[in-house]
Amino acid sequence: MATFSFADLSASYPTLYYDLRPQMQRKVPLLRLLPVRACATGQAITWDVTFDGQAAGAVNLDGGNFLTAAADPQVSANLGFGAYSAPIKVTTKAQWTGSAQNSAAFLQNLINRNMMEAMMKVVKVINQDLYKGSGPGSNQITGLGSAVASTGTYANINQSTYSNWASQTKGNSGSLRSLSLALIKQTIDAAAAVSPKGRPNLAIMPSALFTVFEGLFDGTLYTQAGKNDLQFGQVMTNGGLIKATGFRSLYWASADLTVIEDPDCTDSAQTNAGNAIYFLNTDSVEVQYLPPTSVSSYMPDQKVMQAVEQDLGGLAGLQFDFRARGRQVYADEFDLTCSLNLVVKDRAACALLADVQ
Amino acid sequence: MARYYHGGPNAVDPEREAMLGIDDKDIDMRRKNATDNHRLTRPHGSNLQAELDSDGEKKLYLKVPPAFWRYNRIQLGDAAVNQVIPDSMRAEWQPGSITLALPDIGFWVVFPGGSITVPDYVPVSTVKSIAPHLLTEAEALERGIAQPAVSPVKSPQKSPKA
Numbered sequence: 001m002a003t004f005s006f007a008d009l010s011a012s013y014p015t016l017y018y019d020l021r022p023q024m025q026r027k028v029p030l031l032r033l034l035p036v037r038a039c040a041t042g043q044a045i046t047w048d049v050t051f052d053g054q055a056a057g058a059v060n061l062d063g064g065n066f067l068t069a070a071a072d073p074q075v076s077a078n079l080g081f082g083a084y085s086a087p088i089k090v091t092t093k094a095q096w097t098g099s100a101q102n103s104a105a106f107l108q109n110l111i112n113r114n115m116m117e118a119m120m121k122v123v124k125v126i127n128q129d130l131y132k133g134s135g136p137g138s139n140q141i142t143g144l145g146s147a148v149a150s151t152g153t154y155a156n157i158n159q160s161t162y163s164n165w166a167s168q169t170k171g172n173s174g175s176l177r178s179l180s181l182a183l184i185k186q187t188i189d190a191a192a193a194v195s196p197k198g199r200p201n202l203a204i205m206p207s208a209l210f211t212v213f214e215g216l217f218d219g220t221l222y223t224q225a226g227k228n229d230l231q232f233g234q235v236m237t238n239g240g241l242i243k244a245t246g247f248r249s250l251y252w253a254s255a256d257l258t259v260i261e262d263p264d265c266t267d268s269a270q271t272n273a274g275n276a277i278y279f280l281n282t283d284s285v286e287v288q289y290l291p292p293t294s295v296s297s298y299m300p301d302q303k304v305m306q307a308v309e310q311d312l313g314g315l316a317g318l319q320f321d322f323r324a325r326g327r328q329v330y331a332d333e334f335d336l337t338c339s340l341n342l343v344v345k346d347r348a349a350c351a352l353l354a355d356v357q
Numbered sequence: 358m359a360r361y362y363h364g365g366p367n368a369v370d371p372e373r374e375a376m377l378g379i380d381d382k383d384i385d386m387r388r389k390n391a392t393d394n395h396r397l398t399r400p401h402g403s404n405l406q407a408e409l410d411s412d413g414e415k416k417l418y419l420k421v422p423p424a425f426w427r428y429n430r431i432q433l434g435d436a437a438v439n440q441v442i443p444d445s446m447r448a449e450w451q452p453g454s455i456t457l458a459l460p461d462i463g464f465w466v467v468f469p470g471g472s473i474t475v476p477d478y479v480p481v482s483t484v485k486s487i488a489p490h491l492l493t494e495a496e497a498l499e500r501g502i503a504q505p506a507v508s509p510v511k512s513p514q515k516s517p518k519a
Binding site: 132134138145146149150151152153159160163166168169170171172173174175177178180181182185186190267268269270271272273354 | 377378379383386387389390404419422423424425439455456457458459460461462476478479480483486487488489490491
């Protein structure tokens with residue numbers, strides 16, 4: 001058994017890595033944008049949500065009454081993990097003929113290429129499920145469709161019990177309407193008014209909507225994403241700078257909003273699933289993974305990790321378990337497995353704009 | 358349960374919508390949206406399907422969003438699979454209908470002139486932000502869309518005995 005990350009692969013197999021990296025960038029924008037970190041709370045991802053918090057007010061020091069302290073107001077949120085796997089198979093014949101005709105390096109390349117292709121497939125499925133995953137009950141991620149919603153249960157907290165456990169959602173009764181900057185501003189303003197973490201600062205939309213959105217601006221109204229250091233071609237995210245190649249992005253300066261195109265963006269709870277825009281607060285959203293069992297003996301090269309993160313974002317640190325199956329036929333089979341979930345710590349910090357075209 | 362009524366094509370006033378615009382371009386776009394798109398007949402074309410029923414009549418169906426599908430859980434030894442109930446994948450649709458999608462609670466198609474009931478714990482503001490064309494009972498009464506509840510029928514008064 002072994003544990004691999006993209007950072008490992010970039011160090012061990014640089015040619016393959018640079019061959020496949022651009023495809024990754026095209027494919028999984030959201031997974032690359034979000035911070036990715038190992039889960040430290042064991043069986044499930046847990047955190048505390050504060051709805052009302054402590055009370056504060058003016059007091060009369062001249063013999064007036066004390067304010068009444070609030071009881072411990074925190075509510076425990078709890079999320080399980082989705083699990084994803086991609087099997088790899090190398091037949092005995094391929095191994096033998098490959099070794100005979102070329103060299104052992106051929107065989108090594110064959111397995112490693114298969115491994116990286118499997119990894120690409122698995123991160124693609126993960127990126128799709130970041131939107132439409134229906135939760136650990138189906139072994140899937142709990143996607144944004146469930147997390148960024150104005151009703152329902154998310155992370156074991158029911159919105160009907162805690163009314164603030166809701167994202168602002170603006171729809172149009174299932175009838176499509178034209179996207180406008182004012183609609184976006186209204187949606188963000190609605191979230192900002194109730195958010196415990198300020199305004200949403202990241203918008204994710206499908207390709208067709210991004211084209212419409214771009215058309216709403218004059219060229220002078222926005223700048224290329226990467227505002228903090230004005231490095232063109234890069235996006236500043238919560239996890240650091242990543243290269244913005246393979247997908248479109250722009251930074252809307254006056255709204256402090258980085259807008260990203262993701263072809264996988266969808267909301268399976270909407271009548272028009274492909275006509276929705278998510279507004280996320282990057283302080284509130286992250287991906288947590290369950291570290292594979294060998295992680296204690298696994299020591300990543302920090303230097304490589306940091307260098308890679310500039311290209312791939314948090315995704316570089318996502319860990320996969322690569323394990324051989326027992327042989328049943330004349331082929332070696334391996335499973336590349338990863339267990340993770342999307343965490344939206346504060347639903348109210350995010351918003352959804354639906355029914356736009 | 359709170360009752361909501363289909364507000365009809367004029368549920369959202371184009372002029373009132375236009376007033377929310379931030380500049381001339383936005384005002385025009387909002388007015389156009391409210392005028393054209395609030396005829397309420399426009400889910401995305403690929404979401405609709407037409408079928409002939411057993412009487413040879415054409416019926417329209419709307420594809421229900423996957424988050425609202427219902428499943429039959431089938432146990433296969435130690436494993437279980439979820440099989441989608443086909444009826445839950447689509448809902449009857451009439452031109453002019455509107456939809457209300459509340460994750461984890463339900464999905465409704467409201468026919469023109471129709472009404473639905475939504476659990477009381479869903480705030481009016483939530484329903485209105487998702488489906489602005491739905492009117493509360495009070496708004497529907499005010500606009501003459503709903504009729505006031507009929508007072509209970511009293512038993513005929515017995516004529517006094519002579």
